[in-house]
Amino acid sequence: MSGPTGIYLDNNATTRVDPRVVEEMLPFFSEHFGNPSSIHSFGAEVGGKMREARARVAALLGAAHDTEIVFTSGGTESNNTAILSALKVAPDRREIITSAVEHPAVLEVCRHLAKHEGYVLHIIPVDKQGRLDIDAYKAALSPRVAVVSIMWANNETGTIFPVEALADMAKEHGILFHTDAVQAVGKVPLRLAETNIDMLSLSGHKLHAPKGVGALYVRRGIRFRPLLRGGHQERERRAGTENTTAIIGLGKAAELALVHMDQENTTVKALRDKLEKALLETVGHCFVTGNVHDRLPNTTNIAFEYIEGEGILLFLSRVGIAASSGSACTSGSLEPSHVLRAMDIPFTAAHGAIRFSLSRETTEAEIDQVIAAVPEIIGRLRSLSPYWDNGAPRAEAFKPEYA
């Protein structure tokens, strides 16, 4: 079975599993298939390899202890576990702090808790560059707050939040600090042991490991309550027979991520900058969203005004380029990305926002092809747009009836 070919610039959605990761995993499907909990020899090898995986993930995070790593099914489970645990260990604290641009795996969980379980939720806004409103954050902190959950880096714009400083401020009030670092891990050097971050979520498939595996970092000494009960696995913090092959794959991916960390911040970043600069120059009426001074090295999110993102993606896909969009129509909901709306990006631009997310596998030749292909696609769609007329936005605003 041969897969699709083309230029893959959607690495914030998911990444290709590195062949070295696959190679590491293969023997654990049918040769060393034992349950690591078993006494016999079938399980022994697996247990050793899982310890190695845990150490590798801990090294990538700069954690002080391997036992601070709890393997999970992915970012969503890690986020849910962290937030629910923090609430249960501090029953007298009834408030939660998060940001307006979180992934739904955090934001929807918090909203559900606020709506149905009576928690007070503080959603910290961002400015037009996607930067967190630090004053609003400080104002929300109090001994009534059980947990802060704020992402390390935004999946759509790549904007990085100063989570280490945010964690310091939370600690002054005795608040547990969780960060969804699914996009940051593997792209940003981490030294968790030197921070006040209490919990951190990561996802395997964002860093060239398989889907369905992730981890939650839980600082030693933090009170914890499991989401899943019914087994002694992961020191009774996550019951259920371990997804051993995937965990071993995640371990290898973590090791490779550490090896390639410099490359992300040099080669990949240079390619991203080249793509962004070229598109801004050749396509008019577009701009980069997010904080261009502090963001992930692999991500650029460009809003092309007066056209809608799905059309751009369909044309890109036809010439073999994979990217993604914050537009309403690609998500199944009718509203454009909550991240771009939180940043107050005008609707005419938010619908045409395209995210290009590179990886260490992206080549310069691929970037050159994208640079060559995009301007014509944008021009073609604008020629269909009622907001566009002869190479410029229409002078008189197009005001359709009914809403």
Next chain:
Amino acid sequence: MWNYTDKVKDYFFNPKNAGVLDGANGVGEVGSISCGDALRLMIKVDPDTQVITDARFQTFGCGSAIASSSALTEIVIGKTIDEARTITNQDIADFLGGLPPEKMHCSVMGHEALIAAIANFTGEELADDDHEEGALICKCFGVDEGMLDRAVRGNRLTTIEQVTAYTKAGGSCKTCFEKIEEKLADINAAMVAEGLLKAEEAYVYGGAAAAAAPAPAASGLIQISPLAEGAKKAQAAAPAMTNLQKIMVIQQAIEELRPHLQADGGDIELVDVDGDSVFVKLVGACAGCQMSAVTMQGVQQALIDKIGRPLRVIPHEARRFA
């Protein structure tokens, strides 16, 4: 990615009749930028024959919005104004070989633009059609937030079963159960705040408060088996009835339900009562409808509520299994 038909893809990648139509004498501009769609439809009508001789479009929207707009121009060219008035959004979707349920609103927008363009040509006043849409709730039956809101408010619905009966939402795979629950609770709460509904009648998320409320209409759980705990209690509390009294009460309850089914082109007949088994016959649109099991459940619950004792409503065709 969406499962677009080849025709949708073709009409998106190679749209026909795109651009500005010089000399257009009917222009319809509809849409909503906030939901990512806007369409300007331009038609040229021969004033003598009333035939649409040309049509063009400009669309801000996704692939299916552009394809729907282009399809619309193809459909209307050559038609008279009167013929064009009969075109529905389903015609646009059918022309394209179908649209994904989430994208049907693209064909609705095309239809709205056509109505607006015709009104612009004839000079008629366009009725203020409140077409509030929202996120799709039930994928099986294409029910969105707007439809749910209108149905709940218009009919004062306060249970999940009623929502299913009126909108079909949640009538098939039930994966949208939590979404319906949440929406119903929100809409009911808004109605209470507006003084349109008594607080004790409102559906409450999770059904917890509803279960404690005396009103049987506010049950939050779908009770399928009449032998469930609640029903057993009902049995104990039920006053003794003769067979004749019971049949008469059942007949009366069914008469009260019939207008709801008739509104959907269906009907129900009482065939027989045997102990606690009520045999009925669904006719008209109800017969063979994939919703008939849901209808049966609804009838059963209504009868249990009505006569206060457990009953099993059975299609008379299935009598030999009963």
